Each structure stands twice: as structure tokens, then as C-alpha cells.
Amino acid sequence: MVDFQSKLKEALENISSKKPLIFSITNYVSILDVAQGIRDCGALPVMWYEQDVAEQLAGIASALYLNMGTLSKESYKTMVASGRIAKRRGIPIVVDIVAAGATELTTNNSKKLLEDIKVDIVKGNKGEVSTICGGKAEVRGVEAMSHQDNLLELMKDYSKEHETVLVASGAVDYVTDGRKSYLVKNGSPEMGLIVGSGCVSSAIVAAFSAVQRDYGLASALAMSYFGIAGEIASRVSKLTGTFKCNFSDSLFSLAQKRDVDGVRIDER
Amino acid sequence: MVDFQSKLKEALENISSKKPLIFSITNYVSILDVAQGIRDCGALPVMWYEQDVAEQLAGIASALYLNMGTLSKESYKTMVASGRIAKRRGIPIVVDIVAAGATELTTNNSKKLLEDIKVDIVKGNKGEVSTICGGKAEVRGVEAMSHQDNLLELMKDYSKEHETVLVASGAVDYVTDGRKSYLVKNGSPEMGLIVGSGCVSSAIVAAFSAVQRDYGLASALAMSYFGIAGEIASRVSKLTGTFKCNFSDSLFSLAQKRDVDGVRIDER
């Protein structure tokens, strides 16, 4: 059995020593929190939209993070162009399929991107992931209202077929690479009340994937780390403003500490 | 006389149970706070700029919120297209006329939008609203430096003529639908020190209008709720960083509590 606590320690140590540059093309809503989340876990953020600069940043980054929120036709092109460079260089590409399932277009845009680039990790909430996997789901805006019952099975099939890791966040996070699956049981209910927390966790998945090439494991560790930070913050306050402030504190202090107690990952 | 406390309770209960989707086309400055404010009061936020996606979101949202800050020619088009769909569906449209009065163009853009779409609620600070109503005002950037003396009377005339609710925020907020008017006396001076707090309150007005079809009343209740949250936060700290953090806490906890003391609305 994997010693997840040791693996998490190793990942946080490597992020701290290598300071991987995570290049994000992300939505305008949570862009600052995404950047700060990357910084809090020990990596370095950079964000851009203009295609020519983005291509150069994809050419030096250690991971590429694409987030479908507030997507425009221009940012889509930038994503594809940056994705191709990332692919050629072999750096991990993480896509957060924000709002898949909310409207026909947001669903199709996510599906199209996943056809246009071969992505390493696809992440969303359970409604979004259910949608992408062809399951039933209700997504209201960016919020999962419901999802397909046997979601993990659906995810495994999708994962195998598309050779990508899938991450579905929720009270229990599902992670699968098609062969190995993880249930990540860390987290607190307050996390879902913070706008953009899903975007931040995807960015942290990207940071972990820059130092842990088993992308399924990297995703599970990142989600566990993120969830533990939420648990700690939740003990201080359950109100959104103070919780969010403490959440950033916890992400930062856990990354400093590295040897993190309380990892709850079940391997399947 | 209206029992405003009961009406506020009812509105917060309905927001909580219906979780209305509030679609915002808003400025880049306060976009995250706008989304979090919507979330804190119990509604669900979604924001987008690209016209095709925006039209689909306007087609499923329960209210449309348009904010004139950092407006571009493209976002203007998206606003008009989304506004037409919202109008056809009969969902409320709230416009925050950010920076009206600051420059000729920002004034004209707000005026033009209000001609191009029939809006349900127009909101701004007293300088911005004074400007739109044809009164005297000094607006420096997004800040009201001065406004017309008899502003409420001016607002009533505008309201009747344009069949829209008008909301002017300030130490005392003015709300009128042309027939009924409300003076909302809740609030704290610190609110004016937080960049984007006006944008957030407009978003909360939009959330309330999604569940209370008397838009004048909805606006007054939203402004009172927002002001009470500010009063509570102000008791904890009068410094901007901590105040803002507690402000989000208060918006959230009042929405959980629902039966909110301290409503100070005078009906005229």
C-alpha cells in the first residue's frame, strides 16, 4: 500500500525546492486566488491570455493549467496553442471543465478542448465530470446540483478510453487514471461556499503534477492536501470571509510543514 | 405598513430554497467579490463575457446583473444581447451604472444601455444616479463627490418616466419605483472604503429581485440586509482588510439566520 503521507511530504518538498512555474490560462473570477493558491503550496504562478506571450510561457513552464471559466474564443485559441507546446515538451496539462453541463455551449467547449489537446488531468465537480463522461447531471452555473449514480465507474471508462486522469471534486473526491482509483475523504463543507475554490484546487493539482509524474497519485495528493487545509480552516471559522482567510493560511503553513497529518485517501 | 423584517426573512428563505442563478456581466475589478456576495446571500453566481455563452446563460438565469465598470465595446454588445433574452423571459435586469458622471463616455454608455434595454432596476452611488437623472453631480472615477440636492424627487420623476426602479446608495440609500420610495438607513462608513462594495450590493439586489417581484421592495430589502452586514462587521473592525473579511462573514451568517434584526427602512 502506498504511504500517502510520505508521498505528500515528498511532493511538497519537491515543489518547495524546484519552485515549478505553473502557467495558467484561467477565468477572470478567481484568477487571484488561483495564483495565490499556487504560491501558497510553494510553486510559482504566471497567468496570461495573449497567444504569443502564452506560447513562450508554455515553453518555459513546468505545468500548464487551463480553466474553462469565462472562456472566450480568443482564450480558447490561446489554450490550444499553449497546449500543443506543453504537449511537445511533455509537461503536464490540467484542464478544469468549469460549467460543463450548465449550457450546451459550455459543455461543447469543454468537450472540444479535450479533443483538440491531449490532456493529462481533467477536473471538475461531480456534475461537470458526469457531463463529460456522458452521464446525467444538473449543473447550475458552476455548481453541481446532481450527478450520475455510478460516477466512479463512468469515470474509469472515460479515463481508459481517453488515457487521461479524471478528478471529480465533492464531499469525497474521486480520482482515477482508469487503472488505479482514489477516494479522497479530506475536506470541509465550507470549501464549497467559497467561490473559486474548485479552480484553486485544480491549480494545486497542476503544481503537484509538475513534481509527481504519476498523475493519478499527484491529483489524489493535491486534493488531500487541499482538503486538509480546509479542515484546519474550518476549525477556526465556519463563516466564509474568515474561513477563506484561514484557508490560505493553512495551505501555506502545511506546505511549510510538509509532514502533514490526517491524509485520508482510499486506494481502489 | 410593511413588516420589513418578515419580508427580508421571506426573501432570504426563498433565495436559500430556490438557489436562483444570477448571471453577471461585470467589471474585472470586483468580479470575485460580486460572485462571493451572491454566494454569501444564498444564490448561485455565474459570470461570462463571450456573447454566445452569455446568451445561453441569460436563457437559464433567474436574474441578469449588468455592471458598467471596465466596459468594453464587446461586453456592451454581450450586455444588450443578454438583456434582450432576459427581457423576453421576464427575469429581472439590474444595471449598476458605475462611473456615470466621471467622463462623457462613461455617462453616455450608461445612458445608451438604459435606452437599448428596458431595465428593471438601475443602481449607482448618488453621484452616478444624479447624473443619469439629469441632476448635478461630481463623480471622481467611481466615487461620488457630490450630487443634486433634491435627488429623491429627481429619482421619482426618472422612475415614473422610465418605468424602472432606481437605487442610489449612500449613508442613507434611496430606493424608488416612482410611486413608493424607501430610505434605507442601515450601513456603516467602512463600506465606502471597500473597493467594489457597491458592485456587490447591486449583485445582491439582483439576487433579491429573483425572488421578490416587487422590485422596489426587493431593492430596499437587499440594501438593508447589506447594510446590516456592514454594521455587524464594523463592530468587529474598522480597518479595511479585517472589515472586508468580516463583511463576507456577516452576509453569510445573516443569510443563514434569515430572521434579521435591525432593519431600518422608512417607506415614503
Next chain:
Amino acid sequence: MVDFQSKLKEALENISSKKPLIFSITNYVSILDVAQGIRDCGALPVMWYEQDVAEQLAGIASALYLNMGTLSKESYKTMVASGRIAKRRGIPIVVDIVAAGATELTTNNSKKLLEDIKVDIVKGNKGEVSTICGGKAEVRGVEAMSHQDNLLELMKDYSKEHETVLVASGAVDYVTDGRKSYLVKNGSPEMGLIVGSGCVSSAIVAAFSAVQRDYGLASALAMSYFGIAGEIASRVSKLTGTFKCNFSDSLFSLAQKRDVDGVRIDER
């Protein structure tokens, strides 16, 4: 010798009484923090991207702040057009050369802007400034990893040749107008952990330059004020979320207080 504490008091008093409008064309990442920083020090922020509105705002502002982060071809044009109006009106122009040194394009874009507009104050971290001055540097994304050894000398030469003030932020900030130089020794290590703190300090430099026409002195005072706020926040918490919250508190309360102890500026 200059009594820096008195000069800082004078600057904060003038900002408070004149409430200068600072017009920023800045990146999407830290735009809210930039606006709040301007507000916290007592000035008034406004941000825009569309060229026609930007030109009108440059026509009424007391300082223009251009930040190269997330630059697009459109925002570049807006910067140049706004810069020309600012120049004609004689208001100070501050440029933050974000990401100069990170890629060929980000370096060239900063260099080109400094050719296209005659700027009053150029600011960056030591890697970015080293890059612009033709020195050696490693800039990873927006982070200075290393810089030229004799940076201050290099800066003086650049300053004289280009007739501009140069500010390089770091553990000790370097400020020079080519003739007079300042070492600003205020600050705390946590400031570097907050994404966008450099962008905020540049905005505060812009606010100070609106009331102190010795731009070298204005920059040194602004950086000292910013650093002292960081020192105070650091005494409360060394964790990113809480530190950032207290940082805003300190910027605000120092600006209220005006007579600020602990200024550590060495004139050279």
C-alpha cells in the same frame, strides 16, 4: 538631510486632502488589490481597458499607472494612447514592468513601452529591473530568482540616460533618479509571498507621485510606507491569508495616522 518622516506625513496628508484619482491599466490578476491599495492610502482608483474611455480617464486623472502583467495587444495600444495624454497634461506615469526577463516577448514589450512613452517612474523587482537595465537576471514568471550584482550602479546609468526614476523592489528597495538614490530598508519577508504585492506597491508609488513632484523621493516614501505596513502586519501573522488581511489594515491605518514611525530610508 531630508526628514523622511515629515515628508511621508506631508505626502499622506496631501493624498488625503486632494484625493487624487489614479487611473490604472493593470493586469487581471491583482486588479482588485491594486484598487484597494490605492484606496487604503487615501487616493481614488479607477481602472479601464477600452481605449476611448481610457483616454478620457487619462484626461482627468492625477497619475497614470501602467502594469505590464497579462498585457494584450489591445491593452498595449490603450497604454500608449493614455500615456500620450498623461504626458501632455504633465501628470506622472508609473510603469510596472511585470515579467520583464521571463520571456523574450515580455522583455521586449516592456522595453518597447518605455520607448513609446516617456515614463516618469519605472518599477519592478530586481530581476525585472536588472533585465531592463541590460544586466543579468533570472525571472521565473513574475519572480526574481537572481539579478546583476552591481544593480544600483546599473540603475543610475539607466536613470540618467532615460531621465526616469527607477525602483527595484526587494528585501532592500533601490530607488534612483540618476542623481539621488535611496535604499529603502522597510518591509517584511511575507510581502513577497502575497501575489500582486509588487503591483500594489507600484500603484501606491503612483499615488504618492501625484502629490510629490520629486518622483525619486515620492517613490522612496511610498516604498517605505508600504514596507512599514508590511512590518506591522508581519507582527500579527506570518501566514499568507491573515497577513494579507492585516496588510490592508495597516496601509489604511497608517494613512489615517499619517505621522508614521519607523521610516528607514538611506539617501545615497
